[in-house]
Amino acid sequence: MKGNNARMDFEPPQRLVRALGDDEWIGQLPKLVEETAARGGLEIERVLAPGGRSSLIVLVRRQDGTAAALKLVPPSAAPEPERAALAHWNGFGAVRLLGGSGGALLLERLHPELSVRSLPEAKALLEAAGTARRLWVEPPSGHAFETVAERTARQVSALSDRAGTAPQALVDDALAAREELLAHCPESLLLHGNFRQSKVLAGDRTPWLAVGPEPLVGERAYDLARLARDRVEDLIATTSGASAARRRVNRLADSLDVDRERLRGWTLFRAVESGTRAIAEGRRAEGEVSLEFAGWL
Secondary structure, rough: OOOOOOOOOOOOOHHHHHHHHOHHHHHHHHHHHHHHHHHHHEEEEEEEOOOOOOEEEEEOOOOOOOOOEEEEEEEEOOOOOHHHHHHHOOOOOOOEEEOOOOOEEEEOOEEEEEEEHHHHHHHHHHHHHHHHHHOEOOOOOOOOOOOHHHHHHHHHHHHHHHHHHHHHHHHHHHHHHHHHHHHOOOOEHHHEEOOOHHHHHEEOOEEEEEOOOEEEEHHHHHHHHHHOOHHHHHHHOOOOHHHHHHHHHHHHHOOOOOOHHHHHHHHHHHHHHHHHHHHOOHHHHHHHHHHHHHHHH
């Protein structure tokens, strides 16, 4: 598949196919990659597999020979918020945006095979937290990012439709926590939105950089809530899972000067929302793990 004029003949990564199903965009990918590479003068190396569930990553080289990654997203994905966030961070704590337009983002090449998740847990949390801290900056003036209140309002609406997939008391606690947290928001910073260990990859110009943001504006505790649930399977495998989960939340909050109760509340809401969504989408084992974690909080 080398050479921007070479014919691409590849099967899209199965992870992407399973996530998007019978999507017309999947069938157009070979042609789309070729055309995008040709417009940008890019030499195609290979498609990254297994890749992600919502985009295709193609490793390429620019005309000057530098390595880069071409990210293609389906029309439904609305890449503009990610593009705007990456441009605002300008490589500080996050992968650097090199160009692209429409549904294509040209990014600096990182090391996708090496994420923070590959480190021992304590070290992974430390490095991930340090990366997150760099991302929390004032949003650009006149930005169009949605807020935590807006995003979670949509999630609440969907959650009510699938409430039967979780104990009602747990759902009620999650909804009550959200209402209480939104009654007073202590800060309004640019957030990654989907921050976890696997979203922090090794780089060359700096050890770790965040990728794949779903940016929004709000408080740091919301951004940490998904990170607090990382490696939950390891906690469930121990006899002290519940107490270990609470200690993890507290340590994470203290390490970044975030209020413990606000982090606990957002972790509870996000774990219940994620767990019920996973079950509704047929990923029962994954969903039940998230709900068990939520019950410990």
